Amino acid sequence: MTTAQTQKLTFDNFLEKCPEKGIYEFVNGEIIEVRATRNHDDVANFLLFSFNDEIRRLNQNLVVTNTAVIKTLRKDGLEQGINPDVSVIDRTIWRSNRSDYNAL
Secondary structure, three states: OOOOOOOOOOHHHHHHHOOOOOEEEEEOOEEEEEOOOHHHHHHHHHHHHHHHHHHHHHOOOEEEEOOOEEEEEOOOOOEEEEOOOOEEEEHHHHOOOOOOOOEO
16 A cells, blocks of 8 residues: 655645635645634734724835735745734835735
């Protein structure tokens, strides 16, 4: 009997295959769905709106989003992708490639 090994995805594969609906992260070469409680979402939304209000008030060149996927590297060099509840990103970087996926 042989054991079939599944091919691990790359970060670029993850961006191509990640479902549009829901929140997903890229962990150890696999797409993982992330779910939050309503209390968690309430806090995240409060922060998102508060940051956005302050950025507008101060006229800063920043974007607040909950859709960005941040590419990270583990110590062993394996690519990961996290989806923070709230991200504050330089607007120039965010808009540098409008047709790109939400990954940074």
